[in-house]
Amino acid sequence: MANFVLMEYGTGAIMAVPAHDERDFEFAGKYDLPIRVVIQPIEGPPSSEQQEAFLEYGQVIASGEFSGLSSQEAQQKMAEHAQTSNFGEKSVSYRLKDWGISRQRYWGTPIPMLPCKACGVVPVPEKDLPVMLPRLDRIELGQSPLATIPEFLNSTCPKCGGEA
Numbered sequence: 001m002a003n004f005v006l007m008e009y010g011t012g013a014i015m016a017v018p019a020h021d022e023r024d025f026e027f028a029g030k031y032d033l034p035i036r037v038v039i040q041p042i043e044g045p046p047s048s049e050q051q052e053a054f055l056e057y058g059q060v061i062a063s064g065e066f067s068g069l070s071s072q073e074a075q076q077k078m079a080e081h082a083q084t085s086n087f088g089e090k091s092v093s094y095r096l097k098d099w100g101i102s103r104q105r106y107w108g109t110p111i112p113m114l115p116c117k118a119c120g121v122v123p124v125p126e127k128d129l130p131v132m133l134p135r136l137d138r139i140e141l142g143q144s145p146l147a148t149i150p151e152f153l154n155s156t157c158p159k160c161g162g163e164a
Contacts, residue, residue, distance in 0.1 A: 006088075017038070018033065018035045018036075018053070019035045019036060019037045019038060019039070019050060019053060019054060020038065020039055020053055020054055020055060021053055021055075022052075022053045022055070024048075025053035027054065031055075035050060036062065037050060037054070037061065037062070037065050038060060038061060039054060039056075039057075039058040039059065039061070039062055040054070040058050041054070041056070041058050041059075041061055041070050042058050042096060044069070046061075046150070055063055057070065057071045057072055059071070059073050060074040065096050075145050093147050100130070110123035112128075112129060112130075112131045114155055114157060114164040115164060116157035116159065116160065116162060116163070116164040117163070118157065118162050119157055119159045119160055119162075119164065120121070122157055122158055122159050122164065124158070126157045128158075133146070134146075134149050134151070134152050136149075
């Protein structure tokens with residue numbers, strides 16, 4: 001049990017690998033838990049006293065039949081082994097990363113798109129960027145502040161001229 005597990009991440013199951021995850025590394029250090037290195041840099045000597053989590057691809061060590069493989073190759077072989085041994089299967093999952101643009105108030109990262117019934121989702125023309133948010137006198141909890149401003153919500157499709 002850890003004090004930072006996010007149950008909404010994936011299935012709630014976690015893999016604690018302190019040598020190769022920043023939060024796990026910090027947790028293990030704080031509670032003086034052993035840190036077992038299983039991936040080492042391909043170039044240069046392995047670190048006997050690891051000062052931070054090693055997050056890069058490298059060579060797998062201390063991992064039985066997978067030792068000596070590149071970490072990318074080991075991932076594939078481990079997934080195949082789990083599938084053929086009937087205790088797991090290969091899957092791909094994605095995590096959104098922070099966008100490299102600044103955030104605006106009211107709804108978060110701006111995505112300048114207009115939903116049109118005829119054309120689908122259409123980008124706001126470049127000449128109309130940036131989309132400026134309307135000034136609000138007050139914000140009510142429990143609803144999007146923009147949902148109460150029809151002049152902001154109702155627009156025209158730049159492709160067909162219809163409602164957007």
